[in-house]
Amino acid sequence: MSNRTFTMIKPDAFKNGHSGAIIDRFIKEGYRIVALKLTKLSAEKAGEFYAVHKERPFYGELVEFMSSGPIYAAILEKDNAVASFRELIGATNPAQAAEGTIRKLYATSLGENAVHGSDSDENAKIEGSFFFSGLEQF
Ligand code: DAT
Numbered sequence: 001m002s003n004r005t006f007t008m009i010k011p012d013a014f015k016n017g018h019s020g021a022i023i024d025r026f027i028k029e030g031y032r033i034v035a036l037k038l039t040k041l042s043a044e045k046a047g048e049f050y051a052v053h054k055e056r057p058f059y060g061e062l063v064e065f066m067s068s069g070p071i072y073a074a075i076l077e078k079d080n081a082v083a084s085f086r087e088l089i090g091a092t093n094p095a096q097a098a099e100g101t102i103r104k105l106y107a108t109s110l111g112e113n114a115v116h117g118s119d120s121d122e123n124a125k126i127e128g129s130f131f132f133s134g135l136e137q138f
């Protein structure tokens with residue numbers, strides 16, 4: 001079934017000039033771009049987005065990094081979008097990501113790993129709606 005996932009091109013990939021290649025890869029892999037914007041998270045907004053991790057030791061560092069520069073936020077549509085996209089981006093730690101995955105190609109480190117991908121259909125909806133109004137998610 002065709003469904004949707006949510007992604008961000010994180011500040012490291014943006015700063016390193018990989019945004020164009022990454023968006024091109026999304027399209028080449030057959031994802032339809034439903035919504036796309038360039039934005040920058042405040043520390044407060046980054047903390048809210050990653051609230052599920054707030055008890056983890058890396059939370060402060062994650063919030064600081066995610067609010068350190070511009071990002072692209074996007075909603076993508078494809079069959080089996082959530083699972084297929086997690087496969088396309090690769091493991092959280094780029095050192096463990098498979099060859100050819102986006103994190104293997106473009107991530108900086110475990111903490112600065114180039115892209116986000118939702119981990120469930122439910123979270124994809126919540127995360128997409130964090131950035132985009134209903135009117136923007138046509
Ligand atoms: P993912 O982004 O693959 O869904 P996650 O949800 O477990 O991974 O963690 C969210 C982000 O937090 C991850 O993309 C990078 C950062 N992170 C995760 N584990 C970390 C760790 N052990 N040290 C530093 N940063 C970490």
Ligand code: MG
Binds near residue numbers: 117119
């Ligand atoms: Mg996650």
